[in-house]
Amino acid sequence: MTSATETSLPSAADSAPALDAARLRADFPILGETVNGRPLVYLDSAATSQKPRQVLQAEYDFLTHANAAVHRGAHTLAAEATDLFEDARATVAGFVGAAPEQLVWTSGATAGLNLLAYAIGNATVGRGAPASARFALQPGDEIVTTAIEHHANLIPWQELAARTGAVLRHIPARADGTLDLDAAADLIGSRTRVVAFTHVSNVLGIVNPVEALVALAAEVGAVTVLDACQSAPHMPLDLPALGVDFAVFSGHKMLGPYGVGGLYGRSELLEALPPFLTGGSMITTVTLDSAEYLPPPQRFEAGTQPVGPAIGLAAAVRYLEEVGLDAIHAHEQRLAARMHAGLVDIPGIRLLGDPSTSSGTGAGSGTGAVERVGLWSFDVEGVHAHDAGQFLDDRGIAVRVGHHCAAPLHRRFGITASVRASAALYNTVDDVDAFVDAVRGIRAYFGVES
């Protein structure tokens, strides 16, 4: 599939080891599929990644050799399953630079963000006091998010604001898609209690300046929440080093199974946070009238956990680590650069968050080089995104079309929908070339160019 030039592309800035995507592809059975008579070109990994055999095998092995309920029961399998489950926690926690007790299993990033928003709401009505008082919101307190968030990092905060009387504010995006840090410095003030933002935009592919936002939040003592969904599979991630208080990620976007994800929290904060979901497995003492809760992470893991998927996710992060996150990041940046070079010359294609094409007026552009992951979203002049996506699908190319769960961001750019191509470690230069070549034919097919 891949061309010989791929791993030997010279890049002065890139000292990362080369990545042999052609070899990796053998681990992903689905990439051999044919779609509409064409070999599948899968460029929708920002929506969900494909899963290597190693992940499927890990789940299969668990279910066929060790499956049992964890953290209860005294039989051999129960003990073995518990060990594997907790080993998986340590592996996934280590992947983001955290200690095992700092990683809470969730069903995914959306569940993690809702857990936080509801737990803060519970603290606001006095649950978990006095330790939880640091989270309690007063009417008029402010929750700050950004104008580029995925709905999952927006709506839970809208709801929390509505329940508590807090005010939701948004850091605006500049025309080039970068966050307006000057505006952020004005917005984040003495009433700010939570600052929630994405590490990497799922529409723009831009890596946001986490350190700068954490510093602004730290000045006013606000809690920071990072959506790491689009960074975890694509670049080295050390959450404690980034200095965020909480972070979430989804297993299925990082080569892992559906239905599992992680919530990272700084230990002192997790210890002070009251639970959201309650029930079995998260208690110490229960009477008919009240209960006391386990320390983190179990306090936040009521009910039966996704044990098989957690073990699958551990296999996924081992796979990513084996390939090497530096190598993956460099590989995907090369693909993004090639994608950009191909798309930018096609008449009628407007790339979102592209510094070379965005208007630089007013609060238009940021300063310095912008770091990116391997994705580009774009508008095709005269052709709706759905139609463009249908045309690409006919050529076996899978991309995302629509608002990508970021409707306000699209409104910011004056459109309702876009086409998004997102790469992962298993994509090749040939994938990108086939995609760019197909995009070139879109406007002619729909008769909007002569």
Added chain:
Amino acid sequence: MSDLDTLYRELILDHSKHPQHFGLAEEDGAHATSHQKNPVCGDEITLRARVETDGETIRDVTWEGSGCSISQASASMLSDLVEGMSRGEAATLIEGFREALRSRGQIELDEDVYGDAAALTGVSKFSARVKCAMLAWVALEDALARA
């Protein structure tokens, strides 16, 4: 004809580029209006219709909206088609259209009944696009229920 060409018939692309009855008629109290949105892609259609004083005859269907070529062409074709129909005829038409589009390519729309809209037959093989084609038809159904 490739599957893609059966989806994007020339007639569909024509209607989407030159939509008929586009631009909402002035609201004068005799109209009923429905706004429909496809949350998946953000496509929107607002459709307005008038029912004559006989309580039966549909007149002056106008619409506006934004979206993919399928949703826009479908609204254009529908507005042409139902002018002067009775409520009952329109209801039968909408039901037949829905059934054909959900048939995964099993049921063809009859050109004698559906006119230009029969060109939307190919949509039924693309289950992800059925909602696009249905949007205006659902709007008419809803507007008539209010009229």
